Ligand SMILES: NC(=O)C1=CN([C@@H]2O[C@H](COP(=O)(O)OP(=O)(O)OC[C@H]3O[C@@H](n4cnc5c(N)ncnc54)[C@H](OP(=O)(O)O)[C@@H]3O)[C@@H](O)[C@H]2O)[C@@H](O)CC1
């Protein structure tokens with residue numbers, strides 16, 4: 001699904017009106033969808049305060065509040081303007097709610113999450129936040145900073161320009177674009193202000209599919225990760241061969257292989273140089289076959305694996321290991337994911353010519369800078385596009401928002417995940433998951449973007465237990481993330 005400008009969004013709405021759909025019906029669907037997605041994000045009800053401006057963005061928040069109340073949430077409203085100044089639709093939605101806006105700053109009473117619905121401004125925002133809207137945005141920021149409130153933006157964080165993503169907008173923890181994601185969300189400022197992004201599809205609006213940048217979500221990629229047929233056997237689930245871990249960095253191997261298993265691999269084999277430390281063998285999932293060898297690279301490439309994962313924690317392997325890796329890479333046609341130290345070796349040897357269409361590379365910004373120093377200073381989207389024009393591989397560039405690119409295809413933007421996942425080991429888990437998807441036969445950009453979506457969503461599920469999600473938390477929640485993907489397809 002493409003990202004759209006504010007004007008393109010208005011045209012989509014106009015087309016729906018011309019087909020007889022009313023603005024009120026769209027708002028009702030938007031508010032209901034927002035509430036549904038919010039309920040999914042929290043394990044139990046709490047307090048929800050709707051911050052409303054005078055436009056339709058506030059109407060979305062009021063409809064969502066009504067549905068949250070039905071689901072057991074305590075609700076209240078804070079209004080930037082007296083009701084007489086509101087538009088006709090939000091006024092109607094206030095009447096449906098039958099409560100009056102609060103005069104004072106709300107306090108979180110009772111248990112559960114303290115949720116603020118940012119319905120001050122949507123695609124109607126122009127320029128810097130002004131007057132009472134700016135004051136309400138400030139109030140939300142204080143409650144978020146000092147009182148543990150979580151801000152959920154209706155459509156866009158208020159004040160974010162829908163097209164350029166510029167503006168000192170509200171900082172949200174979660175943004176729920178209505179119908180289609182707006183371009184500004186993918187901009188560098190948008191990424192910093194939107195938090196995680198959960199699309200609210202509207203059945204009366206088509207999902208446009210024509211831009212160079214795509215929003216990656218289950219609703220727009222329904223063919224991926226289909227449920228298994230009853231006759232499915234472990235051969236269908238893929239054999240993943242993993243070259244990970246080296247002296248002092250063996251934990252990466254544990255994480256990567258566990259993630260591969262929890263993503264559903266039929267067989268996972270770990271190839272390591274020398275002996276695997278006995279104390280870590282006990283941490284290894286018993287399902288993993290560990291193959292220590294003086295020449296693990298050769299063994300991994302010669303084994304009948306459907307896909308290979310290479311690089312997590314291999315930085316302290318021998319020179320022979322690294323040299324033979326480059327040699328085998330040149331001739332093997334299997335799907336291969338190259339991560340971390342494998343990428344550093346390629347960069348160090350200046351062998352980017354080895355990167356081919358059967359490779360998925362997953363650098364973080366530091367590793368990417370070593371691979372492509374000439375792209376320093378470019379935006380992530382521009383840098384991805386330029387890199388894959390030169391190299392045939394699939395590129396997954398990690399960052400506050402992960403991007404996936406391949407020559408000749410639109411760049412994909414992954415909306416899941418959060419800052420609490422910024423810790424060592426998450427990349428090792430991601431490469432294990434992508435390795436499994438590749439071993440199961442997924443096309444390389446699908447495997448990479450689905451891997452990023454699933455790991456991000458698993459980290460979101462872990463938020464029920466606190467703001468930090470370790471790689472082990474991500475792995476634990478992978479099954480739930482797979483369920484979420486399947487349930488959101490339409
Ligand atoms: N259309 C539809 O069918 C559907 C729309 N939907 C929803 O509606 C949203 C769009 O609604 P909208 O067009 O009413 O505009 P909206 O963003 O609420 O605000 C406009 C108001 O903001 C004000 N204002 C502007 N800039 C400002 C600033 N910097 N600082 C302060 N104030 C500022 C401006 O006031 P003015 O400057 O004109 O006095 C104006 O009154 C859309 O994002 C989606 O959420 C969904 O329900 C689906 C159906």
Ligand SMILES: [K+]
Pocket residue numbers: 057118119120121122153154155156157158
């Ligand atoms: K908003």
